[in-house]
Amino acid sequence: MSNRVTDEMDIVSVSSSRRNSESLPHVHKVGIPPKQNLLKEIAGTVKETFFADDPLRHFKDQPRSRKFVLGFQAVFPIFExxxxxxxxxxxxxxxxxxxxxxxxxxxxxxxxxxxxxxxxxxxxxxxxxxxxxxxxxxxxxxxxxxxxxxxxxxxxxxxxxxxxxxxxxxxxxxxxxxxxxxxxxxxxxxxxxxxxxxxxxxxxxxxxxxxxxxxxxxxxxxxxxxxIKKFTKKTDIVSVMRSVFKAAHHGVSGYHLTFEILLVLWHQTVSNLANLNGYFVLQWxxxxxxxxxxxxxxxxxxxxxxxxxxxxxxxxxxxxxxxxxxxxxxxxxxxxxxxxxxxxxxxxxxxxxxxxxxxxxxxxxxxxxxxxxxxxxxxxxxxxxxxxxxxxxxxxxxxxxxxxxxxxxxxxxxxxxxxxxxxxxxxxxxxxxxxxxxxxxxxxxxxxxxxxxxxxxxxxxxxxxxxxxxxxxxxxxxxxxxxxxxxxxxxxxxxxxxxxxxxxxxxxxxxxxxxxxxxxxxxxxxxxLLQVTRPRTAILGKLPRTTVYRNILQYPDAAKVPGILIVRVDSAIYFSNSNYIKERILRWLVDETERLKENSQPRIQYLIVEMSPVTDIDTSGIHAMEELLRSLDKRDIKLVLANPGPVVVDKLHASKFDEMIGEDRIFLTVEDAVRTCAPKMDLEP
Known part of the structure; x- marks a missing residue:
């Protein structure tokens, strides 16, 4: 990842390797986008936030008189x-x-x-x-x-x-x-x-x-x-209904509306329709x-x-x-x-x-x-x-x-x-x-x-x-x-x-x-706040006869790759959720390790984090990724990233995290990562 390229997602071909006498197709790695000017980046963010509709686009390249007319019509659309x-x-x-x-x-x-x-x-x-x-x-x-x-x-x-x-x-x-x-x-x-x-x-x-x-x-x-002439000034249902029934019979307290009172009201209403006004004491x-x-x-x-x-x-x-x-x-x-x-x-x-x-x-x-x-x-x-x-x-x-x-x-x-x-x-x-x-x-x-x-x-x-x-x-x-x-x-x-x-x-x-x-x-x-601080994560598996990896809970046919745990993070990684994401990934890892051990299956050697939904990452997020890397190193598990976006790649490069993880462990797709990691694995349990 040392060579800069001009395109956002420029690809670099790497040499192919062989496994079981079958040649692997080309594997693509992610390039680093060109560095943006800070002021232009801030201006772009402000424009997208407040002026996404570009309100001045109609005024460009127009004479002064025309700009005045367009401005007047913008304030008073009726004249347009x-x-x-x-x-x-x-x-x-x-x-x-x-x-x-x-x-x-x-x-x-x-x-x-x-x-x-x-x-x-x-x-x-x-x-x-x-x-x-x-x-x-x-x-x-x-x-x-x-x-x-x-x-x-x-x-x-x-x-x-x-x-x-x-x-x-x-x-x-x-x-x-x-x-x-x-x-x-x-x-x-x-x-x-x-x-x-x-x-x-x-x-x-x-x-x-x-x-x-x-x-x-x-x-x-x-x-x-x-x-009703006298009515509560409050708007809650309890006060209103108390006022209504109190008006129906001035001797009835709002706190003592029992079933018996309602029966009496009904009986007198039915039996004396001609004298309703007398019963309601001029309130109803x-x-x-x-x-x-x-x-x-x-x-x-x-x-x-x-x-x-x-x-x-x-x-x-x-x-x-x-x-x-x-x-x-x-x-x-x-x-x-x-x-x-x-x-x-x-x-x-x-x-x-x-x-x-x-x-x-x-x-x-x-x-x-x-x-x-x-x-x-x-x-x-x-x-x-x-x-x-x-x-x-x-x-x-x-x-x-x-x-x-x-x-x-x-x-x-x-x-x-x-x-x-x-x-x-x-x-x-x-x-x-x-x-x-x-x-x-x-x-x-x-x-x-x-x-x-x-x-x-x-x-x-x-x-x-x-x-x-x-x-x-x-x-x-x-x-x-x-x-x-x-x-x-x-x-x-x-x-x-x-x-x-x-x-x-x-x-x-x-x-x-x-x-x-x-x-x-x-x-x-x-x-x-809940969605920001507790984003969703998922374990991915490979759909049969495809190169597509999907959530195993949503797609039961998706199969896990032996020796590899693939996790997707469905959110940007910020200070508010970075620790949670790190801990959640480690919990996935511990649970999966215990399951494999119980079933006498090969241990996990690679953790692939699918980062296409990760639109951004801040300093806290970088630190969380570094801590995750150190935790995996202690477990003799290698961290691999798949499909990080241009903003994320730029920040990983600026923090030199790409050098820590290794330049050959950031890939364009999960499939590329799996194809590269699989031949290197020792699949003995």
Whole structure:
């Protein structure tokens, strides 16, 4: 290995040897790649990490005026694809925009209540942010607005700091402050090209977190669905159910809900339906329950129809608006609000007022707003990017993740200054947008226009809308977040992923949204650490009538080579796992030696380490290999390496480990190593 070559995997032929009168074919040894300049190597690593997509490739060899145009289009993609916009595309976008507007208006009012905000703030958040995104976003299908999970997260976190009923002004200020910092977080991640950080939250953790959040959101809606006036501020299932049953009978303590009490509730309910309101002591309202349950059934049936027949996607899309219209009309003509049915009441008319002066840039709320905003921004970003990537893959176009982050962050920064709270991509609305035949982000502009008309003209009509309808709409919307099929698939594929999924789920349901998120992140990082510190290794055997060597556990036909132990390391060798890899290889060796001794078979004379999966090795890894070499020398066993990559070869050469092991013990393939070692072995037991 003393001669340097220019090619990465240049081969050098060696003389052939004979065994049992059969000539061996040429055996190839691994060459050393040319030494790279340190600065170029660092620059290459940085570029691959942060600029893998080469964002400046379009600017090369362009005149200054053209660079300005390309830069402007990079920031505002609408001016790029807008040049090719046509009437046929507008028809599809118009239909899609009107459809998602009919879905978003009732949802926005409900999500605002979920965030403990007046209903108009939900509508505000579906007016300004979609306009900003339409100009800056790169996704054609994503529909922007408030979403249930982020609304719940904001509501629960800010509620822990300020009581929204006792101090609504400060609650609103902290909401706008958190929204501002959520946008700053998203823009920073996109501008610094740190989008890969959100990938640390695994798919399994997201499935569990979303499912737990859906259950929590649905439980929170029991207040509106049952007409309960006094309700817990906590989000865990124990506190919520205690509050629900305590409201059902004010004399029953949440700690003493026995089977006998449930039987009494059932008996009195069946025997005295006409006097339900008297039994529930004005805590549960039977008119509210009737309205809520009836329309919830209607919404779920509509969702089922849309799922079964894709052409009827518009049925679940307009069902919420139909529910609002019918229930509002019913309450108005019957004056059910006089009989305990809680209604929305007044929604402020007009477009978004400015809120720049309400953002806290100093004082006690600054740190709280920053902390809540970073968390909400990351969750909103994760959801939006996941949705965008899903629909981009379905339509086969590329989505620039960093541009998405800048667009989402900018719209939330502007939104915080125009009375909006955190907005992001909504899966339910994006799915409807996609199925309605949208072509571009113009559908968001159409939706925003409809919301503007609603704010200017229609908001007084929502006065008699019952809260039970909003609760039903939210419950029907979050049902799709509970992905049981995905959880089952996770269980089948990876049990550790399933633990992460269930940890996040139960953390949200039994503790809180932030605890569930913390559990999800912790388990995801624990999995990464476990995989890094405890990589897989395998013993290889030769498949009959081939030169291929595979894991003997996966391929029972693979046979071990007498006198040779072949081990594969399935990971880079770093300080975090180098000792484990060395000790694991030695354990393989000890176990195999004992087995051979018991069966009176020839002892092991060569240990071949298959290193093709080893993408890198550091100083600790080199030291571990040196210790392994010394341990093998004491056992009179020779160490052989097969197929190390260029990075590994370069570092082995720099550390002079190749001289320690011997230049004739590093081979291109396992087969080459075996063919060379086999003639030299003394196969006597």
């Amino acid at each position: 694809w807008g040049r090719h916009y046509s009437l046929s595309k507008f028809k599809g976008d118009l239909i899609a925009g009107l459809t998602i507007a009919s879905l978003c208006i009732p949802q926005d009012i409900g999500y605002a209540k979920l965030a403990n905000l007046p209903p108009q703030y939900g509508l505000y958040s579906s007016f300004v942010p979609p306009l900003i995104y339409a100009f800056m976003g790169s996704s054609r299908d994503i529909a922007i607005g408030p979403v249930a999970v982020v609304s719940l997260l904001l509501g629960s976190l800010i509620q822990n700091e300020i009581d929204p009923t006792k101090n609504p002004a400060d609650y609103l200020r902290l909401t706008f402050t958190a929204t501002f910092f959520a946008g700053i977080t998203q823009v920073t991640l996109g501008f610094l090209r740190l989008g890969f950080l959100i990938d640390f939250l695994s798919h399994a953790a997201i499935v569990g977190f979303m499912g737990g959040a859906a259950v929590t959101i649905a439980l929170q809606q029991l207040k509106g669905l049952l007409g 309202n039977w008119q509210t329950i009737l309205i809520g349950m009836s329309f919830l059934a209607f919404l779920l049936v509509a969702k089922y129809i849309g799922k079964k027949k894709k052409k009827l996607f518009w049925v679940p899309a307009i069902a919420p608006l139909i529910s609002v219209i019918l229930s509002t009309f019913f309450v108005y003509i019957t004056r059910a609000d006089k009989h305990g049915v809680q209604i929305v009441k007044h929604i402020r008319r007009g477009i978004n007022p400015a809120s720049v002066d309400q953002i806290c840039f100093s004082g006690v709320y600054l740190a709280k707003g920053f902390r809540i905003g970073v968390l909400a921004g990351m969750i909103a970003l994760t959801e939006a990017v996941a949705i965008g990537r899903t629909f981009a893959s379905m339509k086969d176009y590329q989505l620039d993740g960093n541009k998405e982050m800048v667009a989402l962050g900018t719209m939330n920064i502007v939104g915080s200054m125009t009375s909006c709270y955190v907005a992001t991509g909504s899966f339910s609305r994006s799915a409807v947008n996609y199925m309605a035949g949208c072509h571009t982000a113009v559908s968001n502009i159409v939706m925003s226009g409809v919301v503007l008309l609603t704010l200017e003209l229609i908001t007084p009509l929502f006065k008699y809308t019952p809260n039970a309808i909003l609760a039903s709409i939210i419950i029907s919307a979050v049902v799709s977040l509970i992905d049981i099929e995905a959880a089952i698939l996770i269980w089948k594929i990876d049990k550790f992923d399933f633990v992460a999924c269930m940890g996040a789920f139960f953390g949200v349901v039994f503790c809180s949204v932030e605890i569930g998120l913390l559990i999800a992140v912790s388990i995801s990082f624990a999995k990464i």
